[in-house]
Amino acid sequence: MHVQEILSKINDNFRCEVKLQTRAAGVKRIERHEIFVRIPREKFRDFVKFLFEIQDHPHFSVISATDLGDKMELLYHFTVDYGKRNEEKVITVCVSLPKDDLRIESITDLIPGAHISEREIHEMVGVEFSGLKDTRHFFLPDDWPDGKYPWRRDDTFPGEMVNKLYETWKEGCGDDE
Amino acid sequence: MMNDPSFVISVGPVHPALKEPIELVLRVEGERIVDVDVRCSQAHRGIEWLGMNRNNAIQTIYLAERVCGICNVCHPYCMVMAVEDAAEIDVPERAHYIRTVVAELERIHSHLLWAGVAAHEIGFDTVFHYTWALREEIMDTIEFVTGNRVTKGIMMIGGVRRDITPERAERIRRAMRYYLEKFSKIEDILLHDTSIMMRTRDVGILTREDALSLCAVGPVARASGVPKDVRQDSPYGAYADIGVDAVTPDNYTGEVHGDVYDRIIVRLLEVKQSIDIINAALDNIPSGPILWESNYVKLLSILKRAEGEGIGRVEAPRGEDIHYVRLEKGRESLLSWKIRAPTYNNVLPWIPMLLGAEIADVPIVAASTDPCMSCLNRVTVVDEARGNEFYLTKEKMHEMSILKTRRLMRNV
Numbered sequence: 205m206h207v208q209e210i211l212s213k214i215n216d217n218f219r220c221e222v223k224l225q226t227r228a229a230g231v232k233r234i235e236r237h238e239i240f241v242r243i244p245r246e247k248f249r250d251f252v253k254f255l256f257e258i259q260d261h262p263h264f265s266v267i268s269a270t271d272l273g274d275k276m277e278l279l280y281h282f283t284v285d286y287g288k289r290n291e292e293k294v295i296t297v298c299v300s301l302p303k304d305d306l307r308i309e310s311i312t313d314l315i316p317g318a319h320i321s322e323r324e325i326h327e328m329v330g331v332e333f334s335g336l337k338d339t340r341h342f343f344l345p346d347d348w349p350d351g352k353y354p355w356r357r358d359d360t361f362p363g364e365m366v367n368k369l370y371e372t373w374k375e376g377c378g379d380d381e
Numbered sequence: 382m383m384n385d386p387s388f389v390i391s392v393g394p395v396h397p398a399l400k401e402p403i404e405l406v407l408r409v410e411g412e413r414i415v416d417v418d419v420r421c422s423q424a425h426r427g428i429e430w431l432g433m434n435r436n437n438a439i440q441t442i443y444l445a446e447r448v449c450g451i452c453n454v455c456h457p458y459c460m461v462m463a464v465e466d467a468a469e470i471d472v473p474e475r476a477h478y479i480r481t482v483v484a485e486l487e488r489i490h491s492h493l494l495w496a497g498v499a500a501h502e503i504g505f506d507t508v509f510h511y512t513w514a515l516r517e518e519i520m521d522t523i524e525f526v527t528g529n530r531v532t533k534g535i536m537m538i539g540g541v542r543r544d545i546t547p548e549r550a551e552r553i554r555r556a557m558r559y560y561l562e563k564f565s566k567i568e569d570i571l572l573h574d575t576s577i578m579m580r581t582r583d584v585g586i587l588t589r590e591d592a593l594s595l596c597a598v599g600p601v602a603r604a605s606g607v608p609k610d611v612r613q614d615s616p617y618g619a620y621a622d623i624g625v626d627a628v629t630p631d632n633y634t635g636e637v638h639g640d641v642y643d644r645i646i647v648r649l650l651e652v653k654q655s656i657d658i659i660n661a662a663l664d665n666i667p668s669g670p671i672l673w674e675s676n677y678v679k680l681l682s683i684l685k686r687a688e689g690e691g692i693g694r695v696e697a698p699r700g701e702d703i704h705y706v707r708l709e710k711g712r713e714s715l716l717s718w719k720i721r722a723p724t725y726n727n728v729l730p731w732i733p734m735l736l737g738a739e740i741a742d743v744p745i746v747a748a749s750t751d752p753c754m755s756c757l758n759r760v761t762v763v764d765e766a767r768g769n770e771f772y773l774t775k776e777k778m779h780e781m782s783i784l785k786t787r788r789l790m791r792n793v
Contacts, residue, residue: 230621317596
């Protein structure tokens with residue numbers, strides 16, 4: 205599907221902010237396209253289902269998170285039209301969640317490959333994924349304290365652990381005191 | 382008498398190939414694996430956090446370089462691409478070519494390293510020593526070209542830090558001739574040897590359907606017949622000019638099994654593909670500057686004033702690597718930085734690969750996705766029903782693997 209066709213389909217079906225970034229590579233200046241879609245939480249799952257219309261198996265890469273103060277932005281990076289030369293497009297779906305209500309629907313039933321990423325965001329940011337069955341820690345240790353989220357820029361950030369890391373690194377610091 | 386005949390074996394967790402250690406918890410009935418769980422919760426180094434809080438954008442390149450010892454080109458490559466994307470920096474053409482050459486040198490060394498490890502896992506140590514001896518040529522070339530044997534320190538936002546001079550280009554060409562000469566011998570050893578064939582054919586199968594739904598990447602996906610390669614699908618650097626086609630096993634045998642043997646085929650053919658790419662890049666390298674801005678102080682101040690978000694995607698030796706970067710005006714470090722290494726997506730495919738396999742196949746199946754195998758250093762076997770616990774060391778597991786090879790050889 206041509207990138208303009210994807211954009212017009214998004215505009216027809218969803219009322220949301222769409223941004224297209226095009227970059228060129230090599231001497232031939234062959235273009236690659238990145239589409240950023242900022243969509244309300246209620247429409248998010250419909251949008252993921254829409255990606256299946258472009259390609260049978262949209263490729264899910266990862267979820268990124270940005271702390272913007274009062275809200276948390278989750279970015280789901282997908283690619284479609286892979287497997288064909290110069291055809292692939294990156295579609296990034298951004299969903300803003302208010303800090304006091306960090307909930308979103310899981311997509312693991314649609315794309316099982318999103319399992320690890322949802323668990324990661326659950327433990328690093330504290331987002332609740334409704335429908336995600338396995339919410340055990342994946343990257344953080346099992347005895348990680350509740351309510352501490354390393355990727356947030358607020359009170360829940362475990363700052364005291366960072367300081368301890370520095371102290372153990374400083375040679376002899378612990379013994380002298 | 383026990384009612385439940387199954388045992389739990391935990392494999393791991395120390396595992397330096399990923400940015401996190403990994404542990405496999407296997408439930409076995411006799412020799413057969415009936416359930417698999419993967420756990421990474423051991424040591425997260427927080428590299429992304431350092432890039433978001435402690436270091437500025439240029440310092441972060443060197444952090445990215447240390448995400449992985451083997452993929453120390455693709456991570457900084459991805460990171461600088463994401464920053465260039467966010468700050469709208471246009472990289473000079475010559476720099477695109479140099480980046481491509483260095484990235485392909487990395488692929489050759491990584492695939493040869495893997496071939497050695499895979500041979501070692503099935504007890505074929507002569508091949509292990511042979512491939513690693515071959516790999517020395519590429520390591521020496523990398524050192525000659527970049528000044529460093531392991532971490533190359535060549536990526537910079539807006540270009541590369543060192544040029545490929547005619548003398549360095551000649552050294553690379555010499556190495557490529559060397560590998561072309563040796564290629565048929567490596568091919569013969571790895572693809573036509575009976576014992577390798579027996580240990581890898583139809584072992585650790587990942588179906589095309591599973592590869593797609595679990596979002597597998599790189600040689601693992603391609604060996605299952607998914608022609609997915611960032612260099613082909615959305616080319617960056619000089620790949621756009623050269624034109625790359627994803628390597629799938631049917632190119633070689635005419636069919637796709639999705640097993641360990643197919644993964645060997647894909648990686649081996651990719652070594653040859655890399656040689657062709659490097660030769661093509663050296664033949665067509667344009668002249669001109671290698672940096673968008675050679676004054677780093679100025680570059681930093683431009684980045685500090687930039688605002689935007691960008692994505693960098695690179696085909697690492699293990700598959701698609703993706704970095705997301707967000708820049709905020711007035712902020713010295715990155716506002717947001719997310720690294721997704723290829724093995725992250727290749728962990729879930731272990732589950733269908735290992736189900737139904739034997740314990741002696743765990744080393745070669747796990748190694749076939751190309752993570753580092755030191756995770757096998759400590760293996761605990763828990764007999765749940767009896768409450769016993771005993772340890773299966775890496776050496777013991779390795780021995781089991783070798784014994785299986787010998788057992789199979791007797792029947793030839």
